[in-house]
Amino acid sequence: MGKLYVVPTPIGNLEDITYRAVRILQEVDAILAEDTRTSKKLLQHYNIDNKLFPYHLNNEHKVVDGLVEEMKNGTVYALVSDAGTPAISDPGFLIVRACIQNEIDVECLPGATAFVPALVNSGFPCEKFVYEGFLPHKKGRQTRIQKITEEERTVVLYESPHRLLKALQQFNEAFGDERRVAVCREISKKFEETIIGTSNELIQHFESHPIKGEFVIVIEAKK
Numbered sequence: 001m002g003k004l005y006v007v008p009t010p011i012g013n014l015e016d017i018t019y020r021a022v023r024i025l026q027e028v029d030a031i032l033a034e035d036t037r038t039s040k041k042l043l044q045h046y047n048i049d050n051k052l053f054p055y056h057l058n059n060e061h062k063v064v065d066g067l068v069e070e071m072k073n074g075t076v077y078a079l080v081s082d083a084g085t086p087a088i089s090d091p092g093f094l095i096v097r098a099c100i101q102n103e104i105d106v107e108c109l110p111g112a113t114a115f116v117p118a119l120v121n122s123g124f125p126c127e128k129f130v131y132e133g134f135l136p137h138k139k140g141r142q143t144r145i146q147k148i149t150e151e152e153r154t155v156v157l158y159e160s161p162h163r164l165l166k167a168l169q170q171f172n173e174a175f176g177d178e179r180r181v182a183v184c185r186e187i188s189k190k191f192e193e194t195i196i197g198t199s200n201e202l203i204q205h206f207e208s209h210p211i212k213g214e215f216v217i218v219i220e221a222k223k
Contacts, residue, residue: 002029002071004099005078006092008085008111011214012188014045016112022046024109028078032067034091038082055079060094067095071104083214085113089133089158114187115156118216121194122182124154125221132157135167142170148219149174155219161211165203171219172199179220186213 005024010016025031025048032055033039039052055063071077079086079095085108086092099106119126130153135141148155148171159167164183171181177198183206184194191213195205 001104002073002075002077003105003107004071004095005076006086006096006106006108007078007080008109008113009039009042009080009083010188011083011112011114012186012192014042016188017042017046018109018111021109021111022048025050025078025080028076030075030077032077032079032095034081034086039080042080055091055095057091060091064095064098068098068102068104071099072102083112083114085111088113088115112188114158114184114214114216117187118182118184118194118218119154119156121184122154122196122218124180124182124218126154128221129154129156134158134160135163137163145170145174150222151219152222154221157217157219159215159217161213161215164211164215164217165206167217168199168203168206172203175222176200179222181220182218184216184218187216189213 005028007021007024030051030053031039033052034056036052036054043050079092081090087096096106115131119129130151132155135144135157177200180196181199181202182194182196183202186192195202
């Protein structure tokens with residue numbers, strides 16, 4: 001019987017990878033990558049010479065059964081996403097579930113995930129929090145925001161640069177200046193920053209500053 005390793009990769013700074021993760025990526029039979037071009041750069045940086053196969057949202061339903069059969073016959077795979085831990089707002093859940101259903105061993109290594117440093121950097125309570133992933137683009141978006149408005153735990157979510165202002169404006173309409181919001185950008189990279197304030201203050205900030213990079217939003221709990 002083979003095995004599936006779920007291997008976190010750096011979210012920015014290439015030094016943010018464990019010795020064990022590098023060893024696993026060297027030793028497995030092949031690596032399943034969300035984007036082989038992105039993963040190839042990481043492998044080259046660590047002088048890892050291994051086979052890469054695409055595994056992403058557009059093909060995972062088509063290839064998962066075949067991959068399970070290969071693992072049943074002894075193949076050992078590592079699964080990586082473009083950045084961070086697979087299955088956290090990235091492909092991974094489907095193949096992990098399929099492995100468990102087929103009694104194939106799954107081992108997830110500890111490692112980089114963007115929402116953890118963002119949560120800590122916010123200064124908001126961390127003992128209880130809820131991770132919302134990405135907000136829906138259209139259908140269900142307002143309903144989700146209304147639930148966040150009533151949430152009594154710290155809320156963490158991801159948002160794309162071109163929807164950041166829209167999200168802040170919707171937060172401002174939902175809970176105004178009653179709660180603080182932290183916007184963390186480019187975590188672990190050269191231009192990393194965390195901006196904390198009311199949604200209105202953050203709107204004013206980002207209306208006058210370039211909105212570039214990867215964003216994590218942390219919202220204070222309802223008081």
